[in-house]
Amino acid sequence: MLRSIRLLAKGPGTSSHNFLDRLTLTCTGGFGGRGSISFEHLPRSKRRPDGGNGGNGGSVLIRSSSKVQNLQKPTTLHLKAGDGGMGHGQKKHGKTGENLVYSVPNGIIVKQITYPNHVYDLETWLNEGNDSSSYDKKSIKTIADLNVDGSEILMSKGGVGGMGNANYISLYGRDLAVQSKVSEAAVPSKDPESWRVVLELKSIADVGLLGMPNAGKSSLLSCLSKAKPTIDSYAFTTLSPTVGKVEFDDGFELKMADVPGIIKGASEGRGRGLRFLRHVERTECLCYVVDSSGFPEYDLEVIFREIEGYEGGGLLDRGAIVVCNKMDLCGEEEEREEIMEKIGRKANELGLYGEVVGCSALEGEGLEGVAEGVRRICEESRRQ
Numbered sequence: 001m002l003r004s005i006r007l008l009a010k011g012p013g014t015s016s017h018n019f020l021d022r023l024t025l026t027c028t029g030g031f032g033g034r035g036s037i038s039f040e041h042l043p044r045s046k047r048r049p050d051g052g053n054g055g056n057g058g059s060v061l062i063r064s065s066s067k068v069q070n071l072q073k074p075t076t077l078h079l080k081a082g083d084g085g086m087g088h089g090q091k092k093h094g095k096t097g098e099n100l101v102y103s104v105p106n107g108i109i110v111k112q113i114t115y116p117n118h119v120y121d122l123e124t125w126l127n128e129g130n131d132s133s134s135y136d137k138k139s140i141k142t143i144a145d146l147n148v149d150g151s152e153i154l155m156s157k158g159g160v161g162g163m164g165n166a167n168y169i170s171l172y173g174r175d176l177a178v179q180s181k182v183s184e185a186a187v188p189s190k191d192p193e194s195w196r197v198v199l200e201l202k203s204i205a206d207v208g209l210l211g212m213p214n215a216g217k218s219s220l221l222s223c224l225s226k227a228k229p230t231i232d233s234y235a236f237t238t239l240s241p242t243v244g245k246v247e248f249d250d251g252f253e254l255k256m257a258d259v260p261g262i263i264k265g266a267s268e269g270r271g272r273g274l275r276f277l278r279h280v281e282r283t284e285c286l287c288y289v290v291d292s293s294g295f296p297e298y299d300l301e302v303i304f305r306e307i308e309g310y311e312g313g314g315l316l317d318r319g320a321i322v323v324c325n326k327m328d329l330c331g332e333e334e335e336r337e338e339i340m341e342k343i344g345r346k347a348n349e350l351g352l353y354g355e356v357v358g359c360s361a362l363e364g365e366g367l368e369g370v371a372e373g374v375r376r377i378c379e380e381s382r383r384q
């Protein structure tokens with residue numbers, strides 16, 4: 001039995017301006033410290049070099065955590081780890097620079113920009129609403145998918161500290177070591193790495209709600225939860241994806257993602273485009289929500305065709321369920337059944353062989369059927 005739906009990450013109600021699901025950053029490791037050129041305070045004939053090594057620079061790491069709900073813009077878009085300290089006489093080594101760990105929510109894809117001169121082109125490309133995966137493949141490569149809590153990637157390694165002259169004794173023998181007052185070896189031997197990276201959030205959810213604007217997707221997700229996302233009678237109320245947690249009495253849980261409404265031509269960038277569909281790419285079940293009081297068969301076909309065209313049909317490999325919402329506006333029992341049958345026929349014609357369930361998110365009717373339906377699909381997918 002369905003217990004409740006809890007909102008995990010909230011998108012609706014925030015404007016698309018402050019919802020962040022993509023971020024471009026520069027990550028630079030810290031510089032290594034200089035090694036020390038120093039000699040023991042003894043008479044010339046006895047003294048030996050005693051300069052300590054410079055410390056290595058810290059590294060920049062990107063780590064995913066379930067405690068982080070949304071991608072946060074850091075105070076600076078250039079993340080720089082700490083520099084290593086200088087070496088000193090008496091064989092004192094410089095301190096190692098501090099690592100900088102940037103925490104991100106689970107589900108972040110890390111892409112490295114390999115051709116730095118293309119960066120500005122790429123940024124213009126992204127700002128125009130395009131997806132980085134459709135950008136020149138040679139210039140950007142996916143290097144990590146941080147989808148497990150605590151997974152991390154070493155993004156930019158720190159530089160290596162210079163060698164102190166105490167090392168020269170073993171390298172050159174004491175006599176030569178004493179003579180070398182200034183040496184190149186004291187200079188840090190390796191520069192820190194610096195990379196431009198694109199972080200893209202691909203939400204982690206089991207079920208994705210898809211539908212035309214105003215079909216009632218947000219209502220469906222919110223009517224059983226205490227959270228109150230923005231729901232209104234105008235199209236495109238949802239500006240950014242939302243993930244809610246559906247909990248059942250026996251402890252079973254599902255994460256459900258609501259993405260902004262899709263319209264005909266979305267794959268050509270109309271409406272809010274298909275950019276947000278990457279948030280349902282990890283799902284096991286797609287839930288097509290249609291407004292039964294409008295033109296549900298037409299709507300279903302439009303959504304299906306747009307999904308079919310997304311990433312070469314990659315979203316069609318999972319279970320699906322069709323939810324006929326707004327049943328309260330569809331007259332008596334007999335008329336409702338007729339509508340459901342028509343939608344069922346349409347779904348079959350399109351090759352959507354999953355269940356068709358009716359509900360009214362507004363009146364709270366049939367929601368259990370929706371939850372149980374998506375649960376069956378997810379359980380089946382996990383058994384395979």
Ligand SMILES: Nc1nc2c(ncn2[C@@H]2O[C@H](COP(=O)(O)OP(=O)(O)OP(=O)(O)O)[C@@H](O)[C@H]2O)c(=O)[nH]1
Pocket residue numbers: 211212213214215216217218219220230231232233234235236237238239259260261262325326327328329359360361362363
């Ligand atoms: N009568 C009726 N109205 C509903 C039902 N579900 C949602 N609505 C109304 O339909 C309108 C749109 O609902 P939303 O939940 O915002 O729809 P959406 O699909 O999330 O819309 P977008 O954010 O534009 O994608 C709101 O005015 C809701 O109150 C329902 O079952 N019956």
